Structures are given as structure tokens and as C-alpha cells.
Amino acid sequence: MPSTLPIRRCVEAAAAIFLAAIVAAGMPTQAAAQVLDATPGAGDLGLRGNDEAQTFRDEPPVAPPAGSPGGTNPVAAPTPPQAENNAPSIAPNYGRPRKLIKQYGPRKTVNPRPLPPLQPYQTAPEVRAAERKGGPPVTPVAPPPPTVALVPQPPPLRKSILDPNPFAPVGIDVGFLRVTPYIEGDIGYDSNPEQANTGVKGSAYSRVEGGAAFQSEWSNHELKGNLRAGYSDYFSDHNANRPDADGKVDGRIDVTRDTKIDLEGRFTVTTQRPSSPELAPGIPGAAVVGRPLIYGFGGTAGVTQTFNRLSLSLLSTVDRTAYENANLSDGSILRLDRDNYNAYGLRGRASYEITPGLIPFLEAFGDIRRHDVTPDLSGFVRNSTGAGALGGSSFEFSRKLTGQASLGYEDRSYDDKRLKDLRGPVVDGSLVWSPTALTTLTLRAATSFDETDIAGASGSISRRVSLEASHALFRNVTLTGLASFQDTNYTGIKLDEKTYDLGLKAEYSLSRWWVLRASYTLEHLKSTTPGSDYTQNVFLLGLRLQR
Known part of the structure; x- marks a missing residue:
């Protein structure tokens, strides 16, 4: 080739x-x-x-x-x-050099948002193991592996808290106190203003009532109270006009965590009905005109010491009862102020907290009563000494059943040996049952040993029991039914009075400030004294302003 x-x-x-x-x-x-x-x-x-x-x-x-x-x-x-x-060639270049293309790095992120920490998902083995043991939720110290973790969900929205009583008064701040005042005006009809057996004459009337409750807002110590006063004006029977009032103020001084000083002040103003056996004038043809007033004042001071679950209390009480003289139909005056007396008492109590909802207690008490004038108009010396004891418990069996009940015995002896001792069982208590959120049943029982000026009678023992049922038809409409029975028995004479009461009330809350109220009350008294029985029907319609 x-x-x-x-x-x-x-x-x-x-x-x-x-x-x-x-x-x-x-x-x-x-x-x-x-x-x-x-x-x-x-x-x-x-x-x-x-x-x-x-x-x-x-x-x-x-x-x-x-x-x-x-x-x-x-x-x-x-x-x-x-x-x-153009991109430069790798071949030899004898001409003008070409510019190289500028290379840009990755784009920078300004202020990147950090990812939320990982959390185990609900079906992870760690979470299930903690749930079986009943322990707290799993909170990993180190981020869990991706196979058992997920990005946490945003927290759920907080549900608004419903007010259980949206029409209750909220009160106003007065210094260190939260005060809830109110005033109420009513107009109605009373079928028996004098609560008499004969000569019954009904009358329309108006009633005004005002009051206030207050509660301190301190972290230590406490001061609370409730004051009320009212007046009823009868258009056709001015002799039946009457005031009424009551109040109580409680104070507590926390000396130490386990030592407390308890203080209380109280008062009452009420009237006596003209047909009461306590107002027998003893003058033929004369009758009591109007309603004489009865004033009551008192105070309590004591100390409470707590030893773990055991609490010991010692309280001293002082009370005074004063009677207003009565005017008679013949123009004379019935001296009732001779029955004024003072009472000095001492009360001890021991309680033990078995559970927060069950606290049994034992209580012993004694007092002496000294009258301003002795003997009285009937010639008896009514100074006396009383003593008693009772046992009971306060309880709270769930939120539906709460209350306190006690049972005991009391004996009162008089300086005048002609007067029999006043003795008998004592039953006190209050039971509140709420079967539903709209219905409340309240059962109350009370016993009291009272003074009298009836000749030959040592005193009277009054036992009262009442049942109240309240039901909320709507959040601002409430119906309340009331039934009560009271038995007043006098020791030394054959005198017994039984009082029956039935009532129905309705409240319609227009707002937190305004409440429309209506009520009906039936009262019947049956007495062993001739001419003392009576029946009374009362209708009321009013408007209440509260703050």
C-alpha cells in the first residue's frame, strides 16, 4: 500500500x-x-x-x-x-478574552421559622404504655424518631365558662367589702291583717323592704353579714301596720393557721299578734290595739383551735330580749317591759373530719336567764338555768346532697319551784338535695325553748319543720313551693298551738338588676285556747332592684 x-x-x-x-x-x-x-x-x-x-x-x-x-x-x-x-472554548483563543458566567449560591432564607418540637403520636408504644400505667402524658426529653412522632396540632380553643346563675347580683366594691344591696317594693292584699278569729276585715297594703349582704375579700380573716328591714302599711287597717328586721354579722380573726377567733353580732325586730295568749290583758272588755314590738340583740365571741383533723371550739354568748308595752282599747297600757331579760351562755364543740364531706361533732351548752323585774305580773320568778347536749354531723355526699343535722336534749330549771322544768329533745338540721341542675329541695328542722309570762306556764317549746322545693323553668324564671308546720307546746298548762303554712312564689329576672316577684301564702293557726284560731291569705306582687 x-x-x-x-x-x-x-x-x-x-x-x-x-x-x-x-x-x-x-x-x-x-x-x-x-x-x-x-x-x-x-x-x-x-x-x-x-x-x-x-x-x-x-x-x-x-x-x-x-x-x-x-x-x-x-x-x-x-x-x-x-x-x-457564550461559554469560553477550551481551544486556544488568540482573540479578546471572554467573561466567565458568574455562579450564584443557594438563596438565603431571612429569619427562618423554627419547626415545632416533635411529639409522640397517640398510638405510639410509649404513649400506650404510659396510659396503661395511669401515669402522666409522655413528654420526650430528646426528639423521638420520625417513625413515632408528628408535628403537634395547635391547641384547641378555650371554651367559654357558663355562668351558673347569669341573673344573680354581682355586687359593688365598698372598700375591702363586696356588697350586694337591694330594695323591693310590693303591693298586695291580706285577708286577715290582724290575724284575728272574729271581726276579720281584709285590706290592701304595700310593703317596702331593703337590705344588703356583704363579704370581705381578704386573703386572711373574714367579715361577712346579711342585713334586712321592711315595713308593711295597710290601707284599711292602720293598727296592723308593722315593721320587721333582722341581721347578722360574722367575723373571723386568723391568729395562726390553726387558731381562730370567732365573733358574731345579731339582732331581730318582730311583733306579736293581738290574739296571742302572751297578750292577755286581764282586764274585762279590754283588748290589745296594734302589734307590740319585740327587740332582740346579741353577740358571740370565742376561739377555735385545730389539731390536724380535730377542731375544738369554745364560745360565749350574750343576748337581750326587750318587749314594747301594749296599748289597750280602753286607753290603758299593758306593761310588757317587765318581762325583759338577759341571757348569758357558754357553748363548747368538738368535731373530727373523717373526710372533707363527713365531719361529725359533739356539742354541750348551758346558759342562765335573768329578768329585769322579779316577780312578774303574775307573781312568778322566772329566772332560770338551762343545759343541754347534742351530737350530729355536717355532710356532703356528692354535690347533690349536703347539709347538717343534730339530735340532743335540753333541760331548763327555774328558781321558782312552782314552775316545772322545761325539758325535751332538740332536733336541728338543714338538708339540701339537688336531684337535677334545675331542681332543689330543702328540708329544715329547728327547736327552741322560749319564755312566757302566762300564769302557771314555765315556758314553751317550739318545733318547726319546713320543706321548700325550687325549680327553674328557664334561666330567668324560678318557681318555689313552701310547706311548713310548727307546734308550740306550753309546759305547766294545757295550751298547744299548731301553725300550718303553704306558699307559692315566682320570680322572673328581667336582668341582673331587676326582678319581678309574685307570691301567695296561706297560714292557718289552730289553738286549744278558744277564740284564737285564724286563717290568713296573702297575695303580693312586686319589683326588686338589686345590685
């Missing part, structure tokens, strides 16, 4: 002559460089497919010079701008 070396040398010589002719003709440097770049080097005819050859093939075609055929301007045309942005 003939040798290829002479042929190769001929080709290289022809290429050199061709390039020299182009330079002599005035070809632009850049175009010549591109042609030169595309020319294979010595020993390489572009047949290997190397990188230089590939770059040459990828380069865009070069525009012909202005002096070449197809050009119109004999002056060389400038290099197009887009040629400068």
Missing part, C-alpha cells in the same frame, strides 16, 4: 498557505482565531472525536467579514454582543 506520509504533508502545506492568504486579505482577528481554533493541530485531523473537535462543532457560525461576498461595508463589522456571553 502506498505510504500516506506524503499526502499528509501536502494537506498541512495547503492549510498553511490558505491561512496566510486569509490574513493577507484583512480577515478580523477574532474570525481568524476561530478558524485557527477549528484547525486541527499537528498530528490531528479531527478524526478522533476529542473535546476540541466537539467544541468546534458546537460553536455558532461566524458571520462573514464585511469585505467578503454578501457584505456591504468594507470596514470590518464589530463582534456581536451575544458572542461575549
Whole structure:
């Protein structure tokens, strides 16, 4: 085969002559460089497919010079701008150097929000194990693995707390006290204002009542109370007009965590009915006119010491009862102020907290009563000494059943030996049962040993029991039914009085400030004394303003 070396040398010589002719003709440097770049080097005819050859093939075609055929301007045309942005060739470049493309890094995030910590999902083994053991929820110290964790959900919206009594008064702040005052005006009809057996005459009447409850807002110590006063004005029977009032103020001083001083002040204002056996004038043809007042004032002071669950209390009491003289129909005066007396008492109590809802207690008490004038109008010396004891418990069997009940015995002996001892069982208590959120039943029982000025009678024992049922038809409409029975028995004489009461009340709360009220009361007294029985029907409609 003939040798290829002479042929190769001929080709290289022809290429050199061709390039020299182009330079002599005035070809632009850049175009010549591109042609030169595309020319294979010595020993390489572009047949290997190397990188230089590939770059040459990828380069865009070069525009012909202005002096070449197809050009119109004999002056060389400038290099197009887009040629400068092309990627540089790795082949030798003898023209103007090209700019390299600027490389940009990853985009930076300004103030990135951190991801929330991971928490185990509810079906993770760790969570299920904690639930089986009854322990607190799992809170991982280190982030759990992705297989048992998820991004926590946003916290649920807080539910609004419903007010159980949206129409109750909110009160006002007076210094360190929260005070809830009220005033009420009523108009109604009473079928028997005098509570008499004969000569009964009904009358329309109006009633005004005002009062206030208050409660301290201290972290230590306590002061609270409830005050009330009212007046009834009868349009057709002014002799039946009467006031009534009562109040109590309790105070507690916390000397230490386990030592407390208890204080209490109280008062009552009430009246006696003209037909009462206590108001027998003893004058033929004379009768009591109007309703004589009875005033009661008293106070209590004592100390309570707590030893873990055991509490011991010792209280002293002072009370005074004063009677207003009665006016008789013949113009004379019945002296009732001779029956005024003071009572001084001492009361001790021990209680033990078995559970917060069951606290039994034992209580012992004693007192002496001293009258201002002895003997009384009937010739008896009524100074006396009394003592008694009782046991009971306060309880709270769930929120539906709460209260306190006690049972005991009391004995009272008199300085005048002609008067029999006044003795008998004592039952006191209050039981509140709420079968539903809308219905409340309240059962109360009370026993009291009272003074009298009836000749031959030592005193009277009154036992009272009442049942009250309240039901809320709506959040602002409440119906209340009341039934009570009281038995008053006099020791030493044959005198017994039984009183029956039935009542129905309705309250319609227009707002927290205004309450529309209506009530009906039926009262019947049956006595062993002739001419003392009576029946009374009372209707009332009023408006209450409270704050």
C-alpha cells in the first residue's frame, strides 16, 4: 500500500498557505482565531472525536467579514454582543478574552421559622404504655424518631365558662367589702291583717323592704353579714301596720393557721299578734290595739383551735330580749317591759373530719336567764338555768346532697319551784338535695325553748319543720313551693298551738338588676285556747332592684 506520509504533508502545506492568504486579505482577528481554533493541530485531523473537535462543532457560525461576498461595508463589522456571553472554548483563543458566567449560591432564607418540637403520636408504644400505667402524658426529653412522632396540632380553643346563675347580683366594691344591696317594693292584699278569729276585715297594703349582704375579700380573716328591714302599711287597717328586721354579722380573726377567733353580732325586730295568749290583758272588755314590738340583740365571741383533723371550739354568748308595752282599747297600757331579760351562755364543740364531706361533732351548752323585774305580773320568778347536749354531723355526699343535722336534749330549771322544768329533745338540721341542675329541695328542722309570762306556764317549746322545693323553668324564671308546720307546746298548762303554712312564689329576672316577684301564702293557726284560731291569705306582687 502506498505510504500516506506524503499526502499528509501536502494537506498541512495547503492549510498553511490558505491561512496566510486569509490574513493577507484583512480577515478580523477574532474570525481568524476561530478558524485557527477549528484547525486541527499537528498530528490531528479531527478524526478522533476529542473535546476540541466537539467544541468546534458546537460553536455558532461566524458571520462573514464585511469585505467578503454578501457584505456591504468594507470596514470590518464589530463582534456581536451575544458572542461575549457564550461559554469560553477550551481551544486556544488568540482573540479578546471572554467573561466567565458568574455562579450564584443557594438563596438565603431571612429569619427562618423554627419547626415545632416533635411529639409522640397517640398510638405510639410509649404513649400506650404510659396510659396503661395511669401515669402522666409522655413528654420526650430528646426528639423521638420520625417513625413515632408528628408535628403537634395547635391547641384547641378555650371554651367559654357558663355562668351558673347569669341573673344573680354581682355586687359593688365598698372598700375591702363586696356588697350586694337591694330594695323591693310590693303591693298586695291580706285577708286577715290582724290575724284575728272574729271581726276579720281584709285590706290592701304595700310593703317596702331593703337590705344588703356583704363579704370581705381578704386573703386572711373574714367579715361577712346579711342585713334586712321592711315595713308593711295597710290601707284599711292602720293598727296592723308593722315593721320587721333582722341581721347578722360574722367575723373571723386568723391568729395562726390553726387558731381562730370567732365573733358574731345579731339582732331581730318582730311583733306579736293581738290574739296571742302572751297578750292577755286581764282586764274585762279590754283588748290589745296594734302589734307590740319585740327587740332582740346579741353577740358571740370565742376561739377555735385545730389539731390536724380535730377542731375544738369554745364560745360565749350574750343576748337581750326587750318587749314594747301594749296599748289597750280602753286607753290603758299593758306593761310588757317587765318581762325583759338577759341571757348569758357558754357553748363548747368538738368535731373530727373523717373526710372533707363527713365531719361529725359533739356539742354541750348551758346558759342562765335573768329578768329585769322579779316577780312578774303574775307573781312568778322566772329566772332560770338551762343545759343541754347534742351530737350530729355536717355532710356532703356528692354535690347533690349536703347539709347538717343534730339530735340532743335540753333541760331548763327555774328558781321558782312552782314552775316545772322545761325539758325535751332538740332536733336541728338543714338538708339540701339537688336531684337535677334545675331542681332543689330543702328540708329544715329547728327547736327552741322560749319564755312566757302566762300564769302557771314555765315556758314553751317550739318545733318547726319546713320543706321548700325550687325549680327553674328557664334561666330567668324560678318557681318555689313552701310547706311548713310548727307546734308550740306550753309546759305547766294545757295550751298547744299548731301553725300550718303553704306558699307559692315566682320570680322572673328581667336582668341582673331587676326582678319581678309574685307570691301567695296561706297560714292557718289552730289553738286549744278558744277564740284564737285564724286563717290568713296573702297575695303580693312586686319589683326588686338589686345590685
